[in-house]
Amino acid sequence: MNIANNLSHIKKSIPNHVQIIAVSKTKTKDQILKIYNAGHRDFGENKIQEMRIKYDELPKDIKWHMIGHVQTNKVKYIARFISLIHAVDSIKLLKEINKQAIKNNINIRCLIQIKIAKEESKNGISKDKLNDLMCFSNNLKNINIVGLMGMATYTSNKDIINSEFKELSILFNNLKTSYPKLSVLSIGMSDDYLIAIKNGSNMIRVGSKIFGERKS
Numbered sequence: 001m002n003i004a005n006n007l008s009h010i011k012k013s014i015p016n017h018v019q020i021i022a023v024s025k026t027k028t029k030d031q032i033l034k035i036y037n038a039g040h041r042d043f044g045e046n047k048i049q050e051m052r053i054k055y056d057e058l059p060k061d062i063k064w065h066m067i068g069h070v071q072t073n074k075v076k077y078i079a080r081f082i083s084l085i086h087a088v089d090s091i092k093l094l095k096e097i098n099k100q101a102i103k104n105n106i107n108i109r110c111l112i113q114i115k116i117a118k119e120e121s122k123n124g125i126s127k128d129k130l131n132d133l134m135c136f137s138n139n140l141k142n143i144n145i146v147g148l149m150g151m152a153t154y155t156s157n158k159d160i161i162n163s164e165f166k167e168l169s170i171l172f173n174n175l176k177t178s179y180p181k182l183s184v185l186s187i188g189m190s191d192d193y194l195i196a197i198k199n200g201s202n203m204i205r206v207g208s209k210i211f212g213e214r215k216s
């Protein structure tokens with residue numbers, strides 16, 4: 001298992017415009033450095049505390065992506081350095097991100113997470129709430145919503161995954177007619193990134209295919 005080779009294999013199998021977020025949750029500093037030293041800069045974490053520690057210990061030109069659910073009271077810990085928050089799912093969270101962005105005198109880039117999976121456990125808002133969230137965000141000067149994110153149902157049935165990604169892709173393209181600046185569609189993980197890219201993904205979040213299986 002060679003981490004740098006894994007990443008370059010994936011890169012070769014996808015179009016150039018698709019950005020790879022290396023999902024480094026539970027992985028060590030040394031494992032992260034293996035691809036950092038090969039030139040990779042975008043890393044994804046799903047826990048605030050773990051990201052903070054890694055931010056402190058690792059090179060400062062890493063672009064950190066928060067891909068997990070964010071509790072409102074924890075935004076303050078990552079606001080000053082976060083590159084993109086993938087899983088915004090409420091007005092309350094948007095307000096807090098904006099507040100922390102103002103405090104730090106920066107703009108924070110966000111994606112809205114849409115619930116496309118049929119399982120109860122997956123986070124995200126339902127499609128019909130999207131317009132409300134987008135309208136509300138127009139008044140938040142320090143937030144920059146750049147696109148949508150989603151996770152497919154956990155299944156080996158590729159037809160289900162394909163139809164869920166397609167649903168989100170259509171929603172994204174429709175939304176772009178009102179918000180032409182939207183540019184990021186973050187769908188696809190280790191087992192389904194090729195299906196996601198077929199459906200218009202331009203940002204994939206890949207963990208185990210790069211770093212190996214996680215134990216926890």
Ligand SMILES: *Cc1c(COP(=O)(O)O)cnc(C)c1O
Binds near residue numbers: 068206207
């Ligand atoms: C863990 C995680 C990933 C990566 O999962 P892999 O199957 O290991 O590629 C992608 N997105 C989110 C939101 C995750 O929590």
